[in-house]
Amino acid sequence: MDDLETTLTRYFRPGAPRGLVDRALRGAHADAPDLAGLVERLRIDATERGVSWIRQDGGGGGATAPARRLAEQARREIGEYLDGRRAFFTVPVDLAGAGEFQARVLDEARRIGFGEVVSYAELARRIGRPRAARAVGNALGANPVPVIVPCHRVVRGDGTWGHYLFGERLKTRLLALERSTPALVGCATTRIVCRHGCAHEQRVREDRRVVFASVEDAESVGYRPCRACRPAVIAH
Secondary structure (H helix, E strand, O other): OHHHHHHHHHHHOOOOOOOHHHHHHHHOOOOOOOHHHHHHHOEEEEOOOOEEEEEOOOOEEOOOHHHHHHHHHHHHHHHHHHOOOOOOOOOOEOOOOOOHHHHHHHHHHOOOOOOOOEEHHHHHHHOOOOOOHHHHHHHHHOOOOEOOEOHHHEEOOOOOOOOOOOOHHHHHHHHHHHHHOOOEEEEOOOOEEEEOOOHHHHOOOHHHEEEEOOHHHHHHOOOEEOOOOOOOOOOO
16 A cells, blocks of 8 residues: 555645545545536536636526636536546636635635645645635635636645535545546647647547656657647646
8 A cells, every 4th residue: 555655646746645545546436426417517607707606506607698608618628627538727717706815725726736636734835824724725615616726636634625515525536537637648740748638639649649747758758848738837
């Protein structure tokens, strides 16, 4: 188990409590919720500036045509993410309704990379409020746009999940999904590496696809980052 823990911790990057990955593996298939059907159960609302509300009660949209297009883009991208075909989101979010502290927390949460897990205390430290771990948890608990702002990647320091809007089982599934989904895919023909889900990556033939663990790994063998999806940029 120690070897497995060491190997998987490398994937989850610094900041993940010991034992966290084993917990995800054990719980991933136990009474697991249906990811494929989740996107159809989501209510996704948007303004003309971006997605503003996501909850599990169906429906949604926007008051104007541009807002409705953003809501549909969000539904499409979330569907691709849940299907393992996307590792990042391009749809903008509108967090205008969040207070100053919550906005800081949500903005920092958006910077947590695909497959990375950090603690509430670590996130509090990153926003310059190291004693505000509980307040950070409350801000994430009221996250208006879960999944796109990935509050499921934040856990307690002891390795337990903490509160999640969509429930602990779904949080487990999302973390397990990110373990099994490549974040970076290169094309052996163009020698370009993209974030998984980039429009350029989606056109790469299966026999030309190369999976990388990091941009540095790709560059070390002669690949260059895609200028469209900018894989070297961790922030969403």
